[in-house]
Amino acid sequence: MKIVGVGCGPGMLTAEAASTIAGASLVYGSARAIALARDAIPAGSEVHEIEDYRGLRSLPAHAVVLSTGDPMLAGLGYLPGDVVPGISSLQVAFARLKVPLARAAVVSAHGKDHDRAIAEAREEVVRGKVVFLIADPAFDVGALAAALPPRIRLAVCEDLGYPAERIAAGTAGEPPAPRGELYVVVAGAF
Known part of the structure; x- marks a missing residue:
């Protein structure tokens, strides 16, 4: 799994984050995180708004989880997998x-x-x-x-x-x- 920081606001998605998201077939995130990354999510990707944060640990290895700001600043960086940093508040x-x-x-x-x-x-x-x-x-x-x-x-x-x-x-x-x-x-x- 990859945990990707999408920045704290519009236009703050890094090139690394955009590239990771562009290769995703399965994306999870809050409504706000999905909105911030919308332009980078490829057509045909399966996109889910997170409803149960406890269930995120059981996502498949190919899942990309979007985290607003930077995942390591009160974000989803605690999840297993690789972290792609984002521009934080x-x-x-x-x-x-x-x-x-x-x-x-x-x-x-x-x-x-x-x-x-x-x-x-x-x-x-x-x-x-x-x-x-x-x-x-x-x-x-x-x-x-x-x-x-x-x-x-x-x-x-x-x-x-x-x-x-x-x-x-x-x-x-x-x-x-x-x-x-x-x-x-x-x-x-x-």
Whole structure:
């Protein structure tokens, strides 16, 4: 099986990913991942929207599984098989904000304990890292801001790579608020 990163937005499919997808006869992915890779999927391929993520481990060896962004950043890279990297929201957010990737500390709050993620993010910021926090729609940016020193910079990065991309910047003392559901938060001295 191959797990292929399709990028975090339109036009971010790498040449290697496109080539791998172009050779696929059996493709699985979320609706969003399939939409991002649609132009690379060959006519006649069997395409399935993922309904049961637990069942992915039992797919045949020739299956190609699409993962939004990069499979190794809170994606499907845990599956058995070869991983083809993709352009992640981390790469895009840090590029837009001009923050070196070497300063990054990744914290996932997506579908996880938000209080624990906030504590982890605070610890990393105090250590001098710039936190890339993967949020979910229920994540409270205000609670993160309240846990940080007031002068720490915060950026809410929404719909990265899409035409409606939005980056709202502020500080922990005056935090930006997300408008939608597809966003990440960058926090630190940047």
